Each structure stands twice: as structure tokens, then as C-alpha cells.
Amino acid sequence: MTATDLTPRPGAAPVGRMLLAQTALETRMLLRNGEQLLLTVVIPTVLLVLFSAVDVVAVDGPGKRVDFLAPGLLALAVMSTAFTGQAIATGFERRYGVLKRLGATPLPRWALLTAKTGCVLVTELLQVLLLSGIALGLGWSPHGNPLAVLLLLVLGTAAFSGLGLLMAGTLRAEATLAGANLVFILLLLAGGVVVPLAKFPDAVRPVLELLPISALSDGLRSVLQLGHGMPWSDLGVLGVWSVLGLAAAARFFRWE
Amino acid sequence: MHADPAVEVTGLVKRYGDKTAVDGLDLAIARGTVTAVLGPNGAGKTTTIETCEGYRRPDAGAVRVLGLDPVAQAGQLKPRIGVMLQSGGVYAGARALEMLHHTAKLYANPLPVGPLAERLGLDSCGRTPYRRLSGGQQQRLALAMAVVGRPELVFLDEPTAGLDPQARRATWELVTELRAAGVTVVLTTHQMDEAEQLADDVAIIDRGRVIAQGSPDLLRGSDAQLRFDGPAGLDLAGLRKVLPDAAAVAEPAPGSYRVEAALDAALLAAVTGWCAEVGVMPDKLAVQRRSLEDVFLDLTGRELR
Numbered sequence: 001m002t003a004t005d006l007t008p009r010p011g012a013a014p015v016g017r018m019l020l021a022q023t024a025l026e027t028r029m030l031l032r033n034g035e036q037l038l039l040t041v042v043i044p045t046v047l048l049v050l051f052s053a054v055d056v057v058a059v060d061g062p063g064k065r066v067d068f069l070a071p072g073l074l075a076l077a078v079m080s081t082a083f084t085g086q087a088i089a090t091g092f093e094r095r096y097g098v099l100k101r102l103g104a105t106p107l108p109r110w111a112l113l114t115a116k117t118g119c120v121l122v123t124e125l126l127q128v129l130l131l132s133g134i135a136l137g138l139g140w141s142p143h144g145n146p147l148a149v150l151l152l153l154v155l156g157t158a159a160f161s162g163l164g165l166l167m168a169g170t171l172r173a174e175a176t177l178a179g180a181n182l183v184f185i186l187l188l189l190a191g192g193v194v195v196p197l198a199k200f201p202d203a204v205r206p207v208l209e210l211l212p213i214s215a216l217s218d219g220l221r222s223v224l225q226l227g228h229g230m231p232w233s234d235l236g237v238l239g240v241w242s243v244l245g246l247a248a249a250a251r252f253f254r255w256e
Numbered sequence: 257m258h259a260d261p262a263v264e265v266t267g268l269v270k271r272y273g274d275k276t277a278v279d280g281l282d283l284a285i286a287r288g289t290v291t292a293v294l295g296p297n298g299a300g301k302t303t304t305i306e307t308c309e310g311y312r313r314p315d316a317g318a319v320r321v322l323g324l325d326p327v328a329q330a331g332q333l334k335p336r337i338g339v340m341l342q343s344g345g346v347y348a349g350a351r352a353l354e355m356l357h358h359t360a361k362l363y364a365n366p367l368p369v370g371p372l373a374e375r376l377g378l379d380s381c382g383r384t385p386y387r388r389l390s391g392g393q394q395q396r397l398a399l400a401m402a403v404v405g406r407p408e409l410v411f412l413d414e415p416t417a418g419l420d421p422q423a424r425r426a427t428w429e430l431v432t433e434l435r436a437a438g439v440t441v442v443l444t445t446h447q448m449d450e451a452e453q454l455a456d457d458v459a460i461i462d463r464g465r466v467i468a469q470g471s472p473d474l475l476r477g478s479d480a481q482l483r484f485d486g487p488a489g490l491d492l493a494g495l496r497k498v499l500p501d502a503a504a505v506a507e508p509a510p511g512s513y514r515v516e517a518a519l520d521a522a523l524l525a526a527v528t529g530w531c532a533e534v535g536v537m538p539d540k541l542a543v544q545r546r547s548l549e550d551v552f553l554d555l556t557g558r559e560l561r
Contacts, residue, residue, distance in 0.1 A: 004371055006437035008408035011364030012335040021361040025354075029347050092348065101345030104309055105362045105405070106335040256311070 012106030022107060022115035027122050030089065039080045039184070040123060044131060048073045051194055052138045060196035061225055063141065070135040070142070071220035072193040077127040078153060079213055082120050082160035084184040090116070090168035091176035099255045109255075113165075120157060128153070143227035149220065152231070155238040156216040162245020163212070169253030187213040192221075212241040260323060262287040262409050262440040263308055267317035270303050270464075277303040279464030280317070285457070290431060290441040292451035295461035296556050301444045302342065304461065305411050308442075309339050322409060335363065338407035340398045342414050346386040352397050353382035356404060363405035376400050376426055391418045399427060403434065410434065412443040416450060428454060448549040458548070462556045475551050482515040482527060484538035491534070498530045499523065519543055 012018070030036050051057055052066040059068035093099050102112055132140075167176050189195060191213030197205055208214055219234030263285040270278040278300040285291045295301045306312050307319055310326035310333065319326055324333045346355050353373055360366035373379050376396045381389055389397065395418060402410050415431075416424045431454050434441055445451055451458050452472045459469040468475060488510035495515075496505050503517035517523055524543070531538045 004367060004375065004433070006367070006403065006406070006434050006439060008336075008437070008439055009365040009406040010336040010408050013362050013364055018362050021358060025347075025350070025358050028354075029349050032349050096346070096348060097341055097344030098347055100311070101339070101341055101401075103311070104334065104337070104339035104341075105359065106331075107362050108331065 015108070015111060018107050019111050019115055019118070022112060023118035023122070026115050026119035030085065030119060030123060033089070036085050036089065039085055040077065040127060041130065044073045044077045044080065044127065045134060047076070047194060048131060048134055049138070052135075057194050058196070058199065060198055061221070063225060064139055066135050066138040066140045067142075067225050068196070068221065069194065070131065070140045071224045072217045073131055073135075074128060074153070074224075075156065075191075075213060075217035075220055076188060076193045077131060078124060078156045078216060079160050079187060080184065081123045081127065082157045083164040084180045085123075085164075086116065086120055086161060087164035087167045087180040088177050090165060091171065091173040091180075094168060094255065095173035097256070103255060117157075117161065120161060124153065124157065142224045144223035145229065148223045148230050151235065152216060152219045152223070152238070155235055155242055156212065159212045159216075159238045159241035159245055162242055162247075162249050165249040165253060166245055169249060169255075187211060192217040210237060212238055215241075260287075261285055262289075262322060263442065264320045265304065265308070265317070266319075268304065268307060268314050268319060269316035270300075270307060270312060271315050276464055278307070281461070281465050283459055283466050283469070285440065285442060287440050288435070288438050289456040290435050290443070290454050291457045291459060292455035293442065293444045293459050293461060294446075294448070294451055294552060295444075299461045299556075300464040301461050302413060305413055305442065305444060309337065309411055310334070335405070336408050338402035338405055338410035340402040340410070340412045340415055342417070343394075345398060345401070346394070348385070348387040350386050351383050352378050352386065352389060352393065355386065356397065356400050359401045360404045365406055367404050367406055369404065372400050372404060376430070377423065392420055392423050395419055396423060396427070399430070403430070403439075407439065409440040410442070412441065414444055414446070416445065416447065424450075448547065448552060452548050460552060460555055467555055468551070472548055476546050476548060477551070479516065480519045480543055480545050481550075482517075482519060482524065482541070482543050484513050484527070484531075484541040485511055486513060486531070486536045486538055487511060490536065494534070495527070495530050498526050513538075 048069055051069050059065050061068055103109070164180070167180060171179065190208055191211050193213065197208055197214060200208055209218070215234040215237035219231040222228040222231045261284045263283065265281055265283040268278050268281040269276070281300065281304055283304070293301050293305070303312065307314055308321050308326055310330045313327055321333055322336055326333055353369065356373060356378070357369050360369050373382060376399065378393065378396055378400060381393050386394065395415065399412065399415055402412060416427050419427065431441055431443070455472060457469065458472055458475055459466050461467070490513065492505050492507060496503070499505070499515070500517060500523070503515060506514045508514055515527060528538060
């Protein structure tokens with residue numbers, strides 16, 4: 001047995017190093033998880049290819065089918081990672097005492113949450129590259145201001161992260177798993193991702209338009225498909241969800 | 257060695273709803289020592305330790321760890337302590353060595369991960385995801401994570417629960433070396449031999465209070481007892497008659513006898529003489545001091561909680 005020098009030399013690593021290490025670990029955990037990949041990569045890709053090629057859903061607006069579908073599936077990608085994936089992963093980390101154990105290390109809580117956000121952004125970047133590449137291959141011709149797209153993606157991420165963390169930090173892990181998947185499917189169907197909101201009855205449409213997924217898919221579509229300017233009302237809806245979700249998560253999140 | 261204690265708990269009260277888990281607990285732990293915290297399940301051990309680790313806010317009383325408030329000064333305290341939880345604490349999909357490397361990266365001067373993993377037998381399962389590790393491997397990983405940051409104080413919550421004898425030995429060796437290196441170790445355990453072997457100081461907690469604290473030697477006291485085995489149901493009253501008045505005679509388990517008294521050769525002769533008279537061979541006859549387990553059971557009672 002080798003002798004180990006156990007003399008105390010306590011100290012925290014520089015916060016930048018901790019942040020980088022934590023972000024890298026969170027991202028590795030996500031990319032290694034089969035169910036997460038199904039959610040973040042396989043489902044959006046399959047939907048994009050399938051509905052672009054096959055006339056199953058009636059699309060809306062000018063251009064090819066992919067011009068309607070691509071913005072919706074970019075919105076779905078953001079929801080799958082920032083909301084569903086993050087909620088499920090964080091819920092189980094809480095259940096298995098990972099959050100508790102990390103709480104005893106020098107890693108500050110804000111740095112843990114920042115690392116989670118970093119992991120979400122890295123994953124979303126990969127998703128956007130993948131989906132955009134496939135869409136371009138299917139003949140997608142995006143329009144509009146890239147800055148508006150970026151702003152929508154960032155606010156959408158903030159809104160979905162707040163809601164995902166709220167769920168993960170308050171419900172049992174199994175309830176989060178079931179709930180986050182259910183919400184994913186409901187919002188996929190009723191949030192303008194692949195089915196245009198115009199197909200829904202007039203009575204429910206104004207309510208559906210206030211959902212974060214609707215605001216994100218509608219905003220992305222108005223820029224990328226229609227070439228409109230800054231979609232202020234959609235950004236406003238996402239901003240309100242961000243503030244409410246993040247504030248509620250900050251207030252009610254339980255670490256154990 | 258510092259004069260001020262590593263851990264100082266005064267009048268700690270912690271309630272969960274209307275249940276009082278810790279009820280006015282006082283505890284001082286000297287620097288550079290190994291302290292074993294003993295107590296029946298639900299006595300308040302884990303709540304006390306977790307309050308020292310900064311996980312719980314006291315409802316009343318004060319807690320100082322390395323002179324710091326574990327909640328208000330958490331940022332200063334965390335880098336200086338190492339924590340081993342009773343279970344969990346690792347991503348289900350993380351590999352054993354990956355998690356240890358990651359934990360090391362959160363500290364300024366971590367131990368080299370390779371030798372630490374090797375001495376705790378984690379090198380062979382280093383690429384195994386946490387959820388597939390055996391219970392013992394998970395325990396050893398948690399122990400490695402507690403010490404990898406080179407802390408001056410470690411809290412180990414039941415570090416050897418469920419370990420095989422080899423792993424238990426490796427854990428004991430590590431604790432002994434930590435102490436030799438000047439690290440303060442606070443551990444909880446249900447294994448009395450562990451406390452007797454490792455601890456400089458033992459604190460027995462029951463119903464949310466420290467009911468005894470001292471070195472294992474001090475707690476065991478100087479009274480000796482005489483034990484022997486024989487047929488169950490011997491006539492204890494008859495044995496009592498041949499012994500001095502102060503002697504106590506008991507049959508704690510069927511066929512297992514215990515005589516507590518000021519022991520001398522005359523007492524031993526009286527007991528064996530009585531055995532000869534009733535035609536009983538006193539098997540496993542032994543004179544010994546009370547064990548820590550005897551002390552523990554006497555203090556906390558023998559009924560199940």
C-alpha cells in the first residue's frame with residue numbers, strides 16, 4: 001500500500017476552473033444518457049425529416065414545408081433540453097443526493113446553476129447545428145435577423161429552465177419524470193411546433209398563444225419563415241414566463 | 257494543536273414539524289482527534305452532523321466549526337471540510353474515477369487521485385458507472401471524495417456500514433493516517449469495536465442529547481465483570497448467596513451469565529466453588545472489563561426503538 005500524504009492543505013479551486021469542470025461533467029452526463037438523447041436529438045430530427053417529406057400535417061405560410069417546420073423544431077429542441085431534459089436530470093440528481101453532496105464542496109450554488117445553464121446552451125448549440133444542417137439539406141431557406149433568433153432562443157431557454165428547475169426542485173423525481181414528458185408531448189402537439197395554431201378552435205387559440213412554446217415557435221417562424229422584424233410580443237410572453245419561472249424556482253427549489 | 261475546538265455545539269435544538277430531533281445538545285470536539293458519535297437509530301446523530309456541515313439551520317443554540325458558522329460562513333468553511341454522506345451523492349451515470357477526478361478539481365491542492373483510488377480499491381472499478389458499483393464500492397468512493405480535497409476536518413457518516421472486512425480495514429487505516437497527519441475526524445457508527453479501535457473520544461447521543469462523552473477507556477470504567485456460559489436457567493438466587501452483598505448476578509442471554517462486583521481471587525473461587533457444588537462446568541469463564549457495547553446498552557437501554 002502506498003503512503004499518501006494526507007496533511008491538510010485545504011482550499012477551493014479558482015471559481016473559473018470549478019465552473020468549467022462542472023459544465024463539462026454535466027454535459028458528459030447528458031450526452032451519455034440514452035433517454036436524454038432520444039429526447040434532444042432523435043425526436044426533433046425524426047419529426048423534422050418525417051413531416052418535411054410526408055404530407056401528414058397541414059403546414060402554414062409561404063415556402064416549402066420545411067420552412068414552416070424548421071422553426072417549430074428549433075423551438076422543440078430548446079424545450080426538450082432546457083425544460084424536459086433539465087427537469088428530469090435535476091430531479092434525479094436531487095433524489096440521489098448529488099445536489100446535496102455538491103453542496104458540501106467549495107462549488108457555490110450559483111456556479112452549479114450556471115454550469116447547468118452552460119450544459120443546456122452547449123447541447124442546444126449542437127441541436128441547432130444538427131437541425132439546421134438537416135433542414136438546409138431538405139431545402140430550407142431561412143430569412144430574417146440572426147440577432148432576433150438568438151434573442152428568442154436565449155429567452156426561450158430562460159423561460160423553460162425556470163419551469164424545469166421549478167418542477168425538479170419541488171416534485172418527487174418520478175413525478176418530474178412523468179410530468180415533464182407529459183408536458184413535452186402536450187406542448188409539442190398544442191404549441192405550434194408541427195401543428196399550426198390556426199388549426200385550433202378560436203376559443204382556445206388565445207390561451208395557447210400564451211404558452212412559452214407557442215411564443216417561441218411563433219417568434220422563430222415570424223423571423224425565419226416570414227422575415228419579419230423583432231417579434232416583440234413573443235419576446236414579451238417569453239420574458240414574463242422567464243421572470244415567473246425563475247423567481248418561483250428560486251423561491252421554492254429544495255436541494256434535498 | 258489549536259486550543260479552540262474543531263467543532264463546538266452548544267444547546268443545539270432542531271425540530272422537524274412537531275418532532276424534536278435534537279434537544280439541547282452540547283458537544284465539543286478537539287482538533288486532531290478522532291471522535292466517534294454513537295447512538296441508537298433516530299437519536300439525532302445525522303441531524304447533528306448535518307447541522308455542522310451547514311445543511312440544516314439550528315432552531316436554537318449555536319454551532320461553530322473551525323470557528324465558523326456553517327450556514328452564514330459556508331463559503332469559507334466548505335473548502336476546509338470533507339463530507340461523506342450515508343448514501344448517494346454521485347451522478348448515476350458517472351464513472352467512479354471520473355467522479356473522484358471531478359471532486360478533486362473543485363479543490364486547490366487535491367490529493368493525487370490515482371494512489372488514493374488504488375489504496376481504497378477503486379482502481380479496478382474506476383470505469384464502472386456509479387449505479388453498477390457494489391454497495392461497498394460506493395461507500396469507498398464516497399470516502400475518497402471526502403478526503404481528496406485535503407481537508408482539515410472530515411465528517412464520515414457510517415463510513416464502514418456494509419463493508420467487507422478488507423474494506424473496513426482499509427477504511428480504518430485511512431482514518432488512522434488522517435489522524436496522524438493532523439486531520440480531525442468525526443464519524444458516526446453502530447459498530448462498537450470500530451469506536452474502541454479508532455476513537456480518541458466517544459460521544460453517545462440519545463434522544464437528541466449527548467448522554468456521555470469521553471475516551472473509550474474512561475467510558476468503560478474500571479469495574480470488571482466475570483462471565484461464563486452454562487446450562488440456561490441456573491439458580492441465580494443460590495449463586496447470589498455465596499457472593500458478597502454488592503455483587504450483581506444476571507443472565508443477559510439464556511445460558512450466558514454475568515457477575516459484576518469488585519473482582520478478586522476470592523470472588524472467582526466463590527463462583528467456581530458454587531459451580532462445582534451444583535455440578536456445572538463454567539464454560540468460557542472470563543474476567544473482563546465492561547465493553548463499550550455494555551456501556552452503550554446500559555445507557556441507551558436494551559429495548560428496540
